[in-house]
Amino acid sequence: MAGTPRPGEIDVRALDVGQYSTEPLDSYDEFQHSLRSGTALAISRLANHVVTGIDIDAKLRYGTGVQQITTPDDVKNVLAEQSVPIAARNKILFGFASGSSDFRPEPAVAVPPDSTLTTVAVMQFPDAESAERAAAEFEETDFAIAPDQNERVQLTKYPLAHSHWRPGTPTIGSAIAHGSYVVTTFIATSQPVLADLTDLVEKVYTAQLPMLDTLAPLSAEQTLRLDLDPEGLIRRVLNPSKLGVPDVGGLAAYELQGFLHWQTDRAAAKDLYANGERFVLSDAYSPTTNSYTRGIAQSFGKGISRFLDGAILIRARDIDSAKALWSTILDAPDTSQAPSNVPDSKCAEIPTKIYVKDWVCAVRYRNYVGYVWGTQLQDAQQRAAAQYALLANSQ
Template identity: 80%
Template structure:
């Protein structure tokens, strides 16, 4: 055949990418193993095996916050502060907590008292013995905060669980050891009905414990040796600071379940992203809850904070699902906001109740979808162009 060959793709060197990198992370950064990095990677790995509310009950569709447990001190955000020495004494390695509700949370606003909330935390210990001791000690420590008001509760389906409630109060705390893991849950319902509380605790354990059976526990050394990017996907996300230090909300990769922890309407997100298989964060979310009451389900009542600037990279199962996802996201894009010369890109201004504008752009390159956002439109456009160029340069 005769003819003139033409480039199959644009020359990404011509795009306005501002100050942002367009080469993959591993081309300029050498990952260094450390306790901090290994712990962060282990937390993200664990999050993929922690229940969300819709795994427990379809009504609990909304996410109310997350909490990384990187050191024993972090335990005070999900349990009584007196539990910190218990975690330290039994050598807790790491953990992850996630909150859910039947009421859609609003940023910086407490969930109404009549809502049903659950906080589920999973912690890993060195072995089953330390996990069993920790579970028993967590219960004793929490019960002892108000021993004259608290009352022991037996969970029929899970007799090894340690549980108690305060009669007349619509809350219950429960903890159980499962191999090297400890699962802690705090439940809050609209009415102080003991059977409703125990039923919900049972649902938590029924959903959570089998998930942990599919996740081999890590030793401290194994956590230390975890690699940053074994699938070669973190290298492709826009990384303005050019840093390869992992963090559960800052630089991390998840499957769909792990990603859903950070979403508000988890059922809607599960449907939207059903054909996507990996999700990468770069400066995306705060992995700590907006807590106003420490150690209880209500402390997870304000949702997960998205940082003012960041990126999320999504790998769909194939090009077809990627095109479908790109078409479905961003409700109100405006053609005049499209990043100049960037194929398959669009931008929108999201509504916000603060004085800060929220510009979000989405780009598609083959089976990848990139989200970037900023408080300025031009900056968001440059980030989008840089993300597209980075994907093109990462083959």
Template identity: 60%
Template sequence: MNHYDVAQSMAEPNREVAERNKMQFGFISGSSDTEPVAFQKAPPTATLVTVTVLQFPSSDAAGTAAREFEEVDFDINPEENKRVSIGKYPAAHAHWRPGTPTIGSTIAHGNYTVSVFVSTASADLPLLTSLVEKTYTAQFPRLDKLPPLSPEQVMRTDLDPEDMKRRVLNPNKLGVPSLGGLATNTMQGFLHLQTDREAAKQLYSAGNVEYVTMGQAYSAKTYSYNTKGIAQGFGTGSSQLLDGAIVYRSKDEDSAKALWSGLAAKPDPALTPTGVPDSKCADEPKPGSNAKYYLCVVRYRNYVGTVWSTQPQDSQQRAAAQYAVLANSQ
């Protein structure tokens, strides 16, 4: 994301803060403790957390940005907003409006700023602040393992160090890496795009998935059916695109077999692609859609590929093409 995307999870004026402090890169992720329903608001009983991580050129720039993010948010309603402290993180900026079940907080951590927005079922300030504290505790160690990159380093970064992109079906000939469009992720990164992350984590862990490459598989935008800048705008997973494909690399062949078994777990034998080894297909409607949706899964050695379509023949043809790409990419 760039500074124009900041308003997806933060107040619109924060775009200027990000730009003024020379924000370089960022990522937004949100989750809910209730099963999301596409095109519907989260129920009032839900707990939702949205996390926005932004990288700046220096720790000083990050510190300034964190202060300015707080001031911008606070000044939207200065008469009612009240500043609060976040447990073991006294440097965190935070505020809430008494009587509301939400809280916003931002803190600088090295060259990064971390902004957290939490919504709960009740206006319980100790609960809200504890969730912000837990989020920071989980997030900071990950940032400590991620040295900030300069714009020059980004330009020199190997775009496919695991040699995965040439193995994924890419019918639209995408060449520029993009989130969901043409990207390779570890399992941690791929889970951000999943609606039920716990179920996905169990499945991919059982398959010892090391890397996941997507070829125009997901929209880069998350579902957002509420006011910008609040957690309810996230947590429903990213929308899956029609022309996509995904390739998983497992640690070994046995692990790939386990993953293959878990995907399209109830296949329809009548849909099996002709002449494609280790393949199967199932009628698996896309979440939030009433249309027919056919998922096909293929395996070649320790690689598993998935393709999908609204037409069974099209999906079978894509499966055959994906298998051929894997078999010819050794």
């Protein structure tokens, strides 16, 4: 055919990427298996099978925080501190907890007393026997903190669950073993109505237990041997700190269910990101929650904490899905702020109540959408350009 050949894509070497690397992670870092890395990967895997509030009740749309459980000592962040030796004695492997509420959390704003709050924690043990023993011991230890005030509660739908409440107090705690897993939940409502509390506990188990049936438990050896990036996704995300060790909020890949744990409005996020298949985090979120209390802190957290600068990479099913996703993310961009010469890119300043500026940019490359942010516009633009170039260089 007659004509003049032209490049199918731009020359990404000409983009202003500042100091950021545009080469995939595996080109400069070799993953090393370790207990720390394997545990982080196992927790991210588990998070894909842990409920959020919208799986329990549509009104519980807001996330109050997450908590990773990497050691027995971490159990005190979701249960009474006396539960730590129980977790150690029964050789807990790892766990993940997520909090939800019908009140949108805000920094330094007290949770209204009429709010409904839930915390769901899922912990994996070596086998079903140790899980059942741990669930029973968690209950006995928590009940024994105030045995003269607490009262046992029998769940009609889940008679094997271990539950109790304190009459006159609008809270309930419960634990149940399910294979090698232990599911614990703490629930608070506006009024001390036992029927309402037990109804929510049963809704938690109805939503959560089937999810665990689709997740084969891991042995300690299998955990150690988990690979960082079997689908070749983490290598493609902008990685300013050149992190090579997985971390649940810092360097991790999730399905939509796992990604929703990091979102404040999970109902809105589920709709917004419906075209995404996989979600990769890089320096994105803190896996700890600010709170006024300990023990059951996740129920009373102040929302999910996003780091000041980071990146999220989303793989869509196909190019059309990526275009649809890109068009809905950052729906009010400032056309004057888009990075120079980067196709399918846009940026905007996001209103914030904190003392620093917050610019975000979104880029699309084929069936990938990158989302980056920073405290200076030029920096955010360079991050967007670098993410685009990195995707082009990762094919």
